[in-house]
Amino acid sequence: MLRATDIAKSFGGNEILRGISLDVERGELISIIGPSGCGKSTFLRCLNFLEHPDAGEVRVEDVTVTSTGQWNRTDEARAHRLRGHVGMVFQSFNLFPHRTVLENVMLAPMQVKRMDEGRAHKIASELLEKVGLVAVKNRYPDRLSGGQQQRAAIARALAMKPSVMLYDEPTSALDPELSEEVLSVMRALDAEGMTQLVVTHDMRFARAASDRVLFMEAGQIVESGDPDVMFANPREPGTRRFLRTLL
């Protein structure tokens, strides 16, 4: 349902992504791990074209965007369509500070999808219920804990009914208990069949919750597979080195 083919990206002559391909099945939860600076975030951001790849192709549902390095209006229009199927959650939450939690969730459905207020309100309320934020829905983001903010951000992304969710280190800015609030929301989504791609440094979560783990190094996917197998018995020396430093 999401297929990335030969994604390449350089920043100022440095090759950050060296032709990455990935096939994601519907309902999968995939963790992407790897050393800092290996290109995990860049890869994720290429999947919804927050970053424009130099080459490669991304297909989500029925939308395919092929990147040739020159980014033009047609590409942007296609990327826009593609983003309609992709939700994203950031390490720093990025809630809109001038709007309440409820308004944060309702904004995109009403403005982008032209949904009427009643319907948007209903959807937002259900999502906030699901992530456990009904009690604080009328607060501004600055009155929420980090864990609450990240859950609000997840609800905001879900309100657009994406078929795949991308997370870039969703819990790195949070204390362990607060992380758990967020991770449990992600597990619940997994149970409902949501497709999720998670860049994470939380190896326990990667091992316990993922259907598949990808190990990235120097702009490439070096090893991928079943988490238990990979954590117990890494094939590649790079993976072994990385896991050893963590444990």
Added chain:
Amino acid sequence: MKRVVLALVLALCGFLNVTGLDGRALAEDMVAEQAKAPAAPVAPLRVPGATDDRDLPWASDGEANVPYVFHDPAHEGRMTGFEYDLMQAISARMGRHGRFVQNGWDGLIPGLSRDLYALVIDGIEMTPEHKAAVLFSRPYYVTVDRIVLRKNETGLDTLEALKGHVVGTIKSTAAERLLLDHDPTNVRSYDEETNLFSDLKNGRLDAILIDEPIALYYLADDLKLVGPPIGRVAYGIAFPKNNPGLRDAVDSVLGDLMNDGTLHQILARWNLWTPQMADYTGDQTLLDIKPTAWADYRQTMERMSGSSVKAMVHRYVSFLPLVLSGALMTLGVSALAMVLAVAVGLILALARAYGMAPLRWLAGLYVEVVRGTPLLIQVLFIFYGLPAFGLRLSPFAAGVLSLGLNYAAYEAENYRAGLMSVPRGQMEAAIALNMTHMQALRLVIVPQAFRTVVPVMTNDFIALLKDSSLVSVITLTELSQTYIRLSSTYYDYIGTGLMIGLAYLLVGLPFVRLARMAEKRMGRVVAKGHH
């Protein structure tokens, strides 16, 4: 400063205008000759600025311009003065309604070439420089310069005797030229009569050399006129160079008014009929006319400028309507200009931050040019310069436009700082939510930028409120202009100053409070960023 403005205006007009269509400068006697010729049936008069075919709009600077054209201290809202009376007589004789148009001294001649009115009368000396710029009528008044001293002073009664003493006069006058030729290092030139006379009283000057009518009317109890008349000064009515037809018509009426004694009567009422006028007109009769206008003026001034509580209360109460209308003008111009500045500033800031290359470049150029040139020049350029390109704005529209476009440049920078203070992640989150760039700007970025910008913007509005005093150079009577007028009419700088200052504070107060509120809310937004 006033004269600098005049120089600017003239330079601007000279630069933009095709020079007068009719360049011939007529000698005075030639004019006289023409006037004597029997009035032939002429083509219909061209009367610039006229609203109908009976209207005769004429301009003067009626602020503190005693005894020429000035606000009647006894009846606020009414004009008077010997030139005012003369214009009434001329208009009536021409079968028209004279209509006084107020314009600042520096704007008088430029306004003439802008066709804002048909003619200018304001004690304009018929010097060669002036003749190069306008067409003059025959002189309607000839006078002399006189020396004014403090009562206790003696001896300084000739130009010779004045040598080595500090002498004050008004800028760009015959008296100034006389003094400069004589003893240039000790000349002090003033824009305004009021300041000139107070400086003589308080000892900053040893003497004043000035046109006799002014000397007569500004002479206070502790001052005196001394010595024989000096030099000769002739005042003429000014017309645009391309309208000799109207000039000739007015000249012929002036001739009639001199011959039938009307001018004599007017001047006598103002105590201004002099031996020089008798010689000039050849009218040696002695009319039995009481100087009633002169006496009324002296009386009213004594009553109004008295320092008794009653006089003061009377004076300040009579100022109230003027201060109110000045405050409304200040507020109106400022508020509209600010709305314009906020809107245009936002467009400029967005163009600079997110526009295509040429747009970005143009917006940047605009901001630099506008911030790098004086507001005064911009005001004058828009009012007097743009008509050359076919855009004629009313003074009010020109004032709003120039202030608004000027402050737009500052607001643009303000917004730019605001836009840059919004974290990158906000744009990315909006794009990830499938908003377009425009939606992201409109719904996410600009509202946040706006919140950080509002307190600064409110402070800018206070600054704009004060800068709005500059629109007085294009004939708008706002608070500052009201102050100049009232204080110089009554020699009362302190009381009037307090009143006008209070008016500024009252007008600005709501906005100061608004700024406080905005700052408080802004504090919250900033706090959010630190969580």
